[in-house]
Amino acid sequence: MNPNDYLSAALLITGAVFFLAGTLGLLRFPDVYTRLHALTKADNVGLGLMVVGLAVQAESWSVVGKLLLIWWLVLIAGASVAHLIASGALQRGIRMWKP
Amino acid sequence: MTLLTWIFDSLLGLSLLWLAWRALACPNLFKAIVLFVAFGLLMALAWVRLAAPDVALAEAAIGAGLTGALLMAALAKLHPTEAHNDFAVPPEKNVTKVWSWQWLPAITILLVTTGLGYVVLSLPPYATGLSTEVAANLEISGASNPVTAVLLNFRGYDTLLEIVVLLLALLGVWSLNSADLDHKAAPGIVLDTLARLLTPIFILVAAYLLWVGAHAPGGAFQAGAVLGAAGVLLLLAGWRPRTGLMALPLRLVLVIGPAIFVIVAMLTLLIAGQMLEYPPTQAGALILILETAATVSIGVTLAALFLGGDPRKNNRNKNHT
């Protein structure tokens, strides 16, 4: 393994930890508004770290470009869907969790 | 490493079976649809594991995008005034199960499945099928991606008929219903921006898949599905095409794929004496022309299917009232 591989492995494993955090958030958070964090933050950061980790290994710049495009699309999708669901849930009077 | 892939495959297979079971057994129809969408997502992963990236692309575009949207829209029309949570089938109506003697089909199907499983397992573990013939004729086919060569050259008439089937399904839908062309509630700035931002990328990706299909996974069906998804997203965002486009222009776009296919079939019949037998030197160009026309037709047909009815009937009614 060369230094690149170590960097890549570290990024990929950190990304996987964020995915785990996202799943935990999805399962453990008390209401739909807090669960949106799992979608918009944890998993998108996890995918970002994985994209960077794989980009380090990529054979050409076009692959790096495609990886970044995929991440950007997922970010846009996550942000828009989170907004639509949150505003829809507010309109429909789904109550927020109070500690 | 082989152990890892084996665990991955088993887990994926079990998840697929479990998802299918839950989607078909849970009383809540909305939950069933969400589970079915997740099922489509995992099916795409299974195609990847089976070394069928072309199929995975089609499944990703259709299973993850179009089917979910179609089912959601149908469910909403089925229960327009549904106030209770999640479209649960009420238990007092007892409509989920009609048979009080469910053990009979269960046992019959168990026997049939055991037989099927036995037949599958008794097949020879190594079989090349037609892959050697495909590989031998790949050079004269005009495409270096074997799946595209099969679809557009070796079994071109199959593909022609399948595009006609799409058109027939649309005609069936049109004969049953009129489309709802009224402008829906304002989409809001986020959805509006999303649709405007993504539509050019959808078209670009569709063109990319069409182009790359000659030598790598991709092709007319995948590109058409992505194009259709773009149309569905626009329709969901509240965009409605101008009524003038709904009469002749829409119909022309719908038939351009099958029409060009038929023209090429007739020409090759006249010149080469065989339907859809391309001269090897022009095969590449012919396939690209056919695929471009087919992509446009498939995309527009899928979007029109989502509209769920004849867009012209609606206009006529409106003009009279």
Add this chain to the structure above:
Amino acid sequence: MQPLYLALALFLLLNLGAGMWRVLRGPTAADRMLAAQLFGTTAVAILLLLAQATANAALRDIALVFALLATMTAVAFVRRAWPNREANHESK
């Protein structure tokens, strides 16, 4: 590196399986939809890892299509299938 890619793909698949619990549990339709949306992101990551592990560039195109269509079902849900009034199970 290949075993690492595969192990991480397997890990993400397990993650996805755990998220299935939220689809089953709900309680609101929005929760189920949210979980399905997360599956899309996870599937993109799995595809990218498998693309690197098997050196198959086509899998990145599949991930691209997934990422592009990630919004479709959720937008259809929000625009069409979401009931106007939803029983609030949270307060019980």
Add this chain to the structure above:
Amino acid sequence: MSTAFLYALVGTGLFALGLYALIVHAHLLRKILALNIMGSGVFMVLVALAKRTGDAPPDAVPHAMVITGIVVAVSATALALTLMLKLNAKSGHAELPDDRRE
């Protein structure tokens, strides 16, 4: 067991689950889901058996057939959903008359 046979058995199982649900459920939306899952099972058996080529690339003919099959399945689903909605609009039920239990 090889990957091909593992997935072929999963396909058989999906077909069986779909067939059972198609018979016992009355709601037409569920029947449409069941038909789709049956179709997926058949597709999976086809593609899995095409992979029995060892290390050589798999047979492309079933792949091509399954791709067209997936696209035709979604259009058939759209037609079936429209039929269901029409029946529901006319009769107020999304079940076939024989299956309804009053």
